[in-house]
Amino acid sequence: MLNSVRSKQVIIITTMVVLVGFLFTRDVKGLIKPKEESKQMPAGQKTAVESNNTVSFSIEDASAIGRDFISSAIAKEILALESTYKNASGKAQLEQAKQLAQKWDDVEQAIPSAMYLEVVAKNEPVLTNWLAAGTRFLKGFDNTADSLVRPIMLQKANASFMEAMALDSTNTEAKTGLGVTIVNGMGAPMEGIMMLREVVEKDPKNLKANMNLGVFAIKSGQFDKAITRFKNIIETIKATPEAYFYLGTAYESLGKNTEAIDAYSTSKKLAASPTISNFIDKKVAELKNKR
Structure with a gap:
């Protein structure tokens, strides 16, 4: 009975952790599209959610998701850039991909930005490009509550950080990112935890690694360890709103x-x-009522 109650508690907390991650990544620099401006998606254009096919997730799918959160004026500008991208080739298309990745990032839309960064990394496979793609895919994972898009972002983040690790296995950013993807479902959680611990041993003030170790402690019901971890983050690294939450x-x-x-x-x-x-x-208010 006790185990059942504890399991239920952990499930509730895990759900809250996902929700909080989503809430803390929703600021869109004032470019959120008002409800009255929302438009129906063009006929015949499907997202990964609608097609229920994660394998075929494309830049067009990502762009459609991103446009749902920006103003119609910005969406029109991006569509024009994407049209130029589709009609270009070679170096010109690569430069257009870089521009679109930045444009989507400027309006805080990580999912389409990540897809273009992946194009850049595949054409210019250097460490910085794979790190940029992996980081943005992880942000896309955090930014969406869509149960079909989330695993796509996580898989792509994992693949990007694997590429980065292949180029430099000592890079703490790559190891942290890879560890985060493993903890979130891309392998045995303890493997990811060990990676994050290795990063913290090497760099005790690594915010991302420490935060994710704390979040995993909450998800696994180790609340005392989580308190110690987040208090340490607040006192010695950075007092972020996420850490306090x-x-x-x-x-x-x-x-x-x-x-x-x-x-x-x-x-x-x-x-x-x-x-x-x-x-x-x-x-x-809920907590005050319980006191």
Whole structure:
């Protein structure tokens, strides 16, 4: 019975972790398309979600997803650039891919940006290009709540970091990224954990590795370890809103509601995001009712 309750608790916390990751990556520099501007996707154009075929996920699919979150004016500009890209070849097309990757990144749309960075990396297979593609694919993984697109982003991130590791097995950014993909499902979790621990041993203030070790501690129900990890991040590396939120999540999981409220409230102040503020306000109200 106790194991059943604990399993249910971990499932709930894992769901929250995914949701929080999604919330903290939704700021789109004021270019979110208002509801009244939303348009139907052109006839015959399918996303990976609609086709239910992850293998055939294409740049067109990624672009369609990205356009759903930007203004119609920016979307029109990007469509023109993508038309030029399709009609170009060789070096001209490669330069166009670089421009489109940057354009999508400027409007915080990691999924299409990553797809163009992958094109760049395949044509210019150097370490920096594979790291850029892998990092953006991981951001795309965090940015979407779509259950079909998420594994595509994770698989592509894994492949990109594998390419980076093949070029330089000592690179901490590549090892961290690869470890994160493994922890999230691209292999045995402990293999990924060991990679992240190796990074932290070599670079104790590596924010990404430490954050992911803390998140995994929450997902696996090791809340005391998570608290220690996030407090260390806040005190010695960087006091980020995400670190405070996950600290609050760990405290809440142990029934330490006063400490959880303090951590959540600090996260809200640092994030300064209406979406996150509303989410935290509801969370804090729930906890206050339990006291």
